[in-house]
Amino acid sequence: MASSQCCDNPPALNPAGGEGKVVDSFGGLKSYLAGSEESKAAVILISDVFGFESPNLRKIADKVALSGYYVVVPDFLHGDPYAPENAERPLPVWIKSHPPKKGFEEAKPVIAALKEKGVSSVGAAGYCWGGIVVVELAKAPEIEAGVVLHPGPISVDDIKEVKCPISILGAEIDHVSPPEVIKQFEQVLSANSGVAHSVKIFPGVAHGWTVRYSPDDAAAVKSAEEALVDTIDWFNKYLK
Numbered sequence: 001m002a003s004s005q006c007c008d009n010p011p012a013l014n015p016a017g018g019e020g021k022v023v024d025s026f027g028g029l030k031s032y033l034a035g036s037e038e039s040k041a042a043v044i045l046i047s048d049v050f051g052f053e054s055p056n057l058r059k060i061a062d063k064v065a066l067s068g069y070y071v072v073v074p075d076f077l078h079g080d081p082y083a084p085e086n087a088e089r090p091l092p093v094w095i096k097s098h099p100p101k102k103g104f105e106e107a108k109p110v111i112a113a114l115k116e117k118g119v120s121s122v123g124a125a126g127y128c129w130g131g132i133v134v135v136e137l138a139k140a141p142e143i144e145a146g147v148v149l150h151p152g153p154i155s156v157d158d159i160k161e162v163k164c165p166i167s168i169l170g171a172e173i174d175h176v177s178p179p180e181v182i183k184q185f186e187q188v189l190s191a192n193s194g195v196a197h198s199v200k201i202f203p204g205v206a207h208g209w210t211v212r213y214s215p216d217d218a219a220a221v222k223s224a225e226e227a228l229v230d231t232i233d234w235f236n237k238y239l240k
Helices: 055-066 091-097 100-116 129-139 156-160 179-191 218-239
Strands: 021-026 029-034 041-046 070-074 121-127 145-149 166-173 197-206
Touching: 029 055, 029 100, 041 055, 041 100, 041 129, 041 218, 055 070, 055 218, 070 100, 100 121, 100 129, 121 129, 121 218, 129 145, 129 156, 129 166, 145 218, 156 179, 166 179, 166 218, 179 197, 197 218
Parallel strands: 041 070, 041 121, 121 145, 145 166, 166 197
Antiparallel strands: 021 029, 029 070
């Protein structure tokens, strides 16, 4: 997680962004909610180090919701997203306050709250930091399906323990989880016939491309949209 790529292209956070709503507590966490509360299938989106106020992340939430899912984007960072301009808290220091294992534990009450609402299947998609949390949820398994996008540091041993359908979307230009590591994940998953999986490496893009792109960059938008289509397709296959 110490790679500078985790911090490239920081978004301009917008607490009021998106077509959904922000609630003070969902499963104990402030959250952005989108979609029909009557849906029996839900998706939890788990942010990168910049948190749940990222405009592109909320756009993703809104689009996933349009596919029929109840979408929850919890503030796992408790109002303390990584701030690159804060020289006193570089990423290795900041991450000590926000270990992904803590995100995993805090996701459990969110899942419980969804089940209490009548949701019968829960998926989770995570970006960088959030991808680590998704893998932990898939190992438990606390979810019915997971999508990991340009993951933070995940080990082959972690992937060996995955117990639910998982899709891993990697970037060609990635110092955190480079293509050779993503291919190792694919080999491990292929050897585990009991776990459905999909592994894809997107050409010409860098770590963070799915959520930290410029809307003015047509090629970047196209790649991000392709990743979103893949994400929704995965949930359509395993949550409905």
